[in-house]
Amino acid sequence: MDKKLLRPILLYEYKNGLKAAETARSINEAFGPETVKERTVRWWFKKFKNGCENLEDVDRTGRPTEFNNNMLIQILDSEPGITSNDLAERLKVTRVTVKQYLRKIGRLNEVETAEKVKKVPDIKNKMKSKRTLQMEILNTKELVLP
Known part of the structure; x- marks a missing residue:
């Protein structure tokens, strides 16, 4: 069930004096198991008790996603x-x-x-560069004969 449809039901049940557990059970019986968790109903009931009856999502702080x-x-x-x-x-x-x-x-x-x-290493190029290096070393060393 869409949460925007669920919220007015929660407010209605709160105004009728139902407890959070009863409300969760009633909604889950009517709309299917796991439609709403009791914890969610408690959260909304606490919000209503504090005088906030706004059912819309509140903008949150934080970095907005800008991924394309x-x-x-x-x-x-x-x-x-x-x-x-x-x-x-x-x-x-x-x-x-x-x-x-x-x-x-x-x-x-x-x-x-x-x-x-x-x-994956390129073996040919590594071996080639190793041989080149060995040749350069041999070319730069003076040959000393005994």
Whole structure:
């Protein structure tokens, strides 16, 4: 049940003098189990008792979400191998936030796979650079014959 439909019922039951437990039981019998928890009814009854009968959601403080899913999807489509760190930097959010939204849109696995691929060392290049370094060392050392 939508909470905006539930709140007037709670106010009505409060005004009729019902207890929170009775109200929760009555609503759950009428609309189905787990429609409302007794704790929620108690919270609203306390609010009504303190004189607040406003049934609307109150604006809360805190940082508003400014994340753009469309931008995330657009970047993923244009750069398939991008990592979560790169996405976080580009979207100016944390890596955790990026991963949360990737999970929501069902594309977390594709980014994690790209990150694993980037971690695999390129053996040929490492061996080549090691050989080059060894050759440079040999070329710079003076050969001393006994």
